[in-house]
Amino acid sequence: MLNTLNEVHVDQDGRPTELIAPTDDPKKPEDAFSAKINAYWERIEEARENELYYYFQPVDQIDGAWVWTQGQRKLMFATYSYLGLLKHPRVVAAGQAALEKYGAGTHGVRILGGTLDLHNKLEARIAAFTNQEDAIVYSTGYVTNLATISTLIGRGDWVISDRWNHASIVDGCLLAHGEFKRFRHNDMADLERVLQQAPADVGKLVVADAVFSMDGDIFDLPAAVELTRKYNARLMIDEAHSLGVLGATGRGIEEHFGMPGAIDIKMGTLSKTIPGVGGYIAGDRKLINFLRHTARAFVFSAALPPAVTAGILEAFDVLEDEGVERNRILTANVKYFISGLQAAGFDTGLTCTPIVPIMVGSEERALAMSKFCQDNGIFVLPVLPPAVQEGTARLRANVTASHTIEDIQFALDVFIKAGKFVGVI
Numbered sequence: 001m002l003n004t005l006n007e008v009h010v011d012q013d014g015r016p017t018e019l020i021a022p023t024d025d026p027k028k029p030e031d032a033f034s035a036k037i038n039a040y041w042e043r044i045e046e047a048r049e050n051e052l053y054y055y056f057q058p059v060d061q062i063d064g065a066w067v068w069t070q071g072q073r074k075l076m077f078a079t080y081s082y083l084g085l086l087k088h089p090r091v092v093a094a095g096q097a098a099l100e101k102y103g104a105g106t107h108g109v110r111i112l113g114g115t116l117d118l119h120n121k122l123e124a125r126i127a128a129f130t131n132q133e134d135a136i137v138y139s140t141g142y143v144t145n146l147a148t149i150s151t152l153i154g155r156g157d158w159v160i161s162d163r164w165n166h167a168s169i170v171d172g173c174l175l176a177h178g179e180f181k182r183f184r185h186n187d188m189a190d191l192e193r194v195l196q197q198a199p200a201d202v203g204k205l206v207v208a209d210a211v212f213s214m215d216g217d218i219f220d221l222p223a224a225v226e227l228t229r230k231y232n233a234r235l236m237i238d239e240a241h242s243l244g245v246l247g248a249t250g251r252g253i254e255e256h257f258g259m260p261g262a263i264d265i266k267m268g269t270l271s272k273t274i275p276g277v278g279g280y281i282a283g284d285r286k287l288i289n290f291l292r293h294t295a296r297a298f299v300f301s302a303a304l305p306p307a308v309t310a311g312i313l314e315a316f317d318v319l320e321d322e323g324v325e326r327n328r329i330l331t332a333n334v335k336y337f338i339s340g341l342q343a344a345g346f347d348t349g350l351t352c353t354p355i356v357p358i359m360v361g362s363e364e365r366a367l368a369m370s371k372f373c374q375d376n377g378i379f380v381l382p383v384l385p386p387a388v389q390e391g392t393a394r395l396r397a398n399v400t401a402s403h404t405i406e407d408i409q410f411a412l413d414v415f416i417k418a419g420k421f422v423g424v425i
């Protein structure tokens with residue numbers, strides 16, 4: 001019997017018997033996929049040949065805000081470890097202890113054999129931290145948005161999303177069976193226009209990033225809360241870039257605006273300020289129960305490994321103990337960096353957070369400026385269309401609490417030289 005897909009002979013039980021030698025010409029003929037695949041291949045090859053390709057750079061050492069990659073030491077501006085907890089000794093020790101105690105993995109999906117006491121503790125910890133009744137942890141932040149939105153929004157329901165929302169929210173909306181509507185970025189009049197169109201008796205979910213991931217601006221929570229209450233809609237906020245960042249204790253956008261209890265559904269990632277991987281939804285206990293039993297990407301996907309789960313649990317404690325001080329340093333660094341860039345004549349868009357876009361306009365300039373910075377010791381990356389609108393290519397520099405003022409001054413000097421080099425300032 002020949003399994004044509006793998007070109008392997010298999011017996012009746014599907015076990016391989018002998019391998020088929022490759023043919024003289026192993027190339028597949030061109031097919032309908034080829035054009036798009038080849039176009040990408042050529043685009044990336046060209047960038048590599050011109051030494052403009054800085055994606056997937058392997059980091060092999062980390063020392064505070066500095067990293068080593070391919071033999072070069074660079075100052076990291078492409079990290080999401082906003083409070084610098086990535087190598088926090090307490091987090092590392094907790095991960096190591098859990099690895100020893102539980103082993104490297106779990107017995108699979110949470111609903112069957114995969115739940116450890118650590119998972120339950122983590123969900124209770126997140127619920128307490130976010131001031132919600134309960135929480136559910138998924139395997140990534142991306143999956144959290146995808147699964148939650150597509151599970152909640154059934155036929156006839158409306159999901160109403162800010163135009164600048166993260167791809168994981170957009171993909172969740174696309175996967176959902178209900179109506180997918182968008183409102184202009186952070187425009188509450190436009191949000192109201194959409195809410196007015198929705199039938200009164202359907203489920204309505206308004207969803208937005210707390211801090212927008214490409215521009216670093218903050219969602220207008222007070223106005224959105226008023227509208228969602230007026231139109232009986234639920235409000236879901238993605239705190240990927242606000243957890244640990246907004247609010248004096250890093251509790252996020254509610255704390256920033258002094259509005260405890262304003263958000264119905266809090267989403268967060270465990271891969272940014274919290275140095276692990278995963279994502280969570282915190283909300284009322286009936287909603288979380290519903291998701292635990294019906295969200296397919298939760299029910300049919302493996303539990304977080306014990307070392308990661310324990311590290312994350314400890315990171316929440318560290319955040320509680322050290323968040324205020326780390327947040328104070330982060331805020332000072334952000335201010336120093338943004339005002340330094342603006343004084344030099346850079347356009348930093350709408351940001352007032354650690355995500356700092358340095359607007360350059362064209363793709364070519366973004367690539368050339370990235371190369372200049374990378375060659376001069378700054379690990380920073382360009383953000384190009386379609387990730388952002390045509391003509392708004394930029395470098396995105398993330399400031400952290402690990403940077404010292406000297407680090408930031410060093411970076412400013414390089415950015416300014418680079419900006420002059422490519423003619424942005």
Ligand SMILES: Cc1ncc(COP(=O)(O)O)c(C=O)c1O
Nearest residue numbers: 140141142166168213240269271
């Ligand atoms: C706003 C936002 N939401 C969700 C995600 C996905 O999170 P994760 O990378 O943890 O899957 C990201 C990732 O950058 C993000 O920026």
